[in-house]
Amino acid sequence: MSFEKTIACIGAGYVGGPTMAVIAYKCPQYKVIVVDIDEERIKRWNSDNLPVYEPGLDEIVKEVRGKNLFFTTDLESAIKEAGIIFISVNTPTKEYGVGKGMASDLRYLEKSARDIMKYANGDKIIVEKSTVPVRAAEAINKVLSTSEKYHYEVISNPEFLAEGTAINDLLTPNRVLIGSRETPEGIKAREEIVKIYENWVPKEKIITSNVWSSELSKLAANAFLAQRISSINSLAPLCEIAGADIEEVSKNIGLDSRIGNKFLKASIGFGGSCFKKDILNLVYICKTYGLEETADYWMKVIEINEYQKTRFVYNMIKEMSNTLADKKIAVFGFAFKANTNDTRESAAITVVKKLLEEKAIVSIVDPKALENAKKDLKDVKGIVFYMEDPYEAVKDADAIAIMTEWEIFKNLDYDKIYKMMRKPAFIFDGRNILDHNSLFRMGFNVYPIGKRPLTHFERV
Ligand code: NAD
Ligand code: UGA
Numbered sequence: 001m002s003f004e005k006t007i008a009c010i011g012a013g014y015v016g017g018p019t020m021a022v023i024a025y026k027c028p029q030y031k032v033i034v035v036d037i038d039e040e041r042i043k044r045w046n047s048d049n050l051p052v053y054e055p056g057l058d059e060i061v062k063e064v065r066g067k068n069l070f071f072t073t074d075l076e077s078a079i080k081e082a083g084i085i086f087i088s089v090n091t092p093t094k095e096y097g098v099g100k101g102m103a104s105d106l107r108y109l110e111k112s113a114r115d116i117m118k119y120a121n122g123d124k125i126i127v128e129k130s131t132v133p134v135r136a137a138e139a140i141n142k143v144l145s146t147s148e149k150y151h152y153e154v155i156s157n158p159e160f161l162a163e164g165t166a167i168n169d170l171l172t173p174n175r176v177l178i179g180s181r182e183t184p185e186g187i188k189a190r191e192e193i194v195k196i197y198e199n200w201v202p203k204e205k206i207i208t209s210n211v212w213s214s215e216l217s218k219l220a221a222n223a224f225l226a227q228r229i230s231s232i233n234s235l236a237p238l239c240e241i242a243g244a245d246i247e248e249v250s251k252n253i254g255l256d257s258r259i260g261n262k263f264l265k266a267s268i269g270f271g272g273s274c275f276k277k278d279i280l281n282l283v284y285i286c287k288t289y290g291l292e293e294t295a296d297y298w299m300k301v302i303e304i305n306e307y308q309k310t311r312f313v314y315n316m317i318k319e320m321s322n323t324l325a326d327k328k329i330a331v332f333g334f335a336f337k338a339n340t341n342d343t344r345e346s347a348a349i350t351v352v353k354k355l356l357e358e359k360a361i362v363s364i365v366d367p368k369a370l371e372n373a374k375k376d377l378k379d380v381k382g383i384v385f386y387m388e389d390p391y392e393a394v395k396d397a398d399a400i401a402i403m404t405e406w407e408i409f410k411n412l413d414y415d416k417i418y419k420m421m422r423k424p425a426f427i428f429d430g431r432n433i434l435d436h437n438s439l440f441r442m443g444f445n446v447y448p449i450g451k452r453p454l455t456h457f458e459r460v
Pocket of ligand 1: 037129131
């Protein structure tokens with residue numbers, strides 16, 4: 001079969017895989033090739049056990065894989081065949097050298113640019129899909145402009161999907177952002193990318209801008225989203241002491257249309273691979289430009305998040321009489337949010353590590369993330385069980401800690417669970433997903449986030 005054009009994507013992760021699957025699904029006239037150096041990952045993309053869990057993803061992949069969507073490790077052929085190459089490799093926080101612990105590590109991005117140059121057989125449009133520091137396109141250009149043979153035009157097209165809702169976000173995005181140089185070549189290349197999205201995204205939602213605005217808008221969007229969570233979480237301890245209810249506060253302020261009601265859910269703290277790394281990156285860029293006050297402002301968003309995670313687990317320790325040794329804790333959820341198998345930066349990692357330091361025995365229950373949980377905790381000392389059945393995990397447990405808002409945890413028979421646990425029985429609801437009054441009536445000591453605890457002890 002002949003295709004109108006071929007698109008390649010370097011990086012078959014949480015972004016590259018779903019994004020390209022949706023492009024292939026919506027554009028049957030294009031051939032889409034997704035490449036990764038990780039053979040195991042590619043094997044799984046070509047199997048029935050995809051490496052990424054996302055509602056709706058399996059169905060789309062099944063529909064287009066082998067027709068116009070291909071997963072491969074053959075980088076050279078993909079680069080040769082495609083006129084448009086998306087780069088969707090990881091851009092983690094740098095763990096060495098200058099900028100260690102803050103700056104973005106762009107080595108995978110630069111490696112991709114060099115690979116493109118090595119194998120290219122003609123002019124190419126390079127699309128930055130990975131999240132990058134502002135002016136990263138300049139860094140890629142520095143490499144690509146050394147080519148004497150071919151012209152490479154770098155376009156910024158950041159991705160705004162959230163895990164757990166990725167397919168929906170890709171099918172009906174709030175906006176698609178496409179940044180380019182404002183030169184004739186830049187604008188021509190940008191139009192090529194607009195044409196892809198026009199296959200299913202309404203024209204008014206496809207926004208074009210210069211590259212630097214596009215790059216910075218991605219970091220800014222994540223920083224603003226994370227800031228809302230830290231803002232509401234910063235008020236949670238005050239609510240717990242003052243007798244206010246954080247959910248009522250969220251609702252009341254969210255009714256102001258200028259504030260809006262989204263991203264105001266108090267929690268154990270945000271996780272995920274991007275909020276922390278992107279804000280650290282923003283902070284680092286500000287510091288590099290001498291903008292210390294701006295850097296400090298955004299750093300506070302991360303500090304409040306760390307405080308929220310440790311506050312949660314220290315509260316558990318304190319309320320369970322400062323002794324967790326040999327006590328059994330059932331941890332409900334390990335994914336950083338519901339409907340994903342991703343555990344990167346999950347608050348559950350911090351909480352479980354601290355529980356194990358206290359010598360507690362931990363049983364982790366998660367419907368999709370146990371495989372990743374095992375990897376995250378492989379070097380940690382202590383007794384950990386991994387289970388799919390929550391009822392198994394609560395047998396003789398002293399406490400339950402809710403880490404992820406999976407639907408299944410909302411609908412369990414907590415009366416039965418109470419009877420199976422050791423007494424006193426504790427529930428620490430890090431997501432405020434349970435009916436706290438009814439749990440209290442069953443006999444549990446209940447500790448929500450941002451609400452007074454409901455306990456059967458006399459508090460002195
Ligand atoms: P990921 O770690 O899941 O996937 C990245 C993939 O790139 C890995 O499979 C890795 O093997 C591959 N890779 C690295 N170097 C390579 C190379 N030289 N050649 C071929 N493959 C290579 O990461 P992700 O979550 O998909 O994120 C990718 C980028 O998208 C990051 O910059 C991230 O900030 C951004 N982003 C992520 C999300 C999200 O929800 N995860 C959302 C928006 C943007
Ligand atoms: C986030 C952004 O929402 C995406 O737009 C962006 O593309 C992506 O980061 C990225 O660049 O990687 P994601 O991290 O997948 O997406 O998921 P979110 O829904 O943003 O949740 C992040 C964390 O915040 C989760 O741990 C979630 O439980 C927590 N959260 C979210 C809260 O604690 N309260 C809320 O009100 C919302």
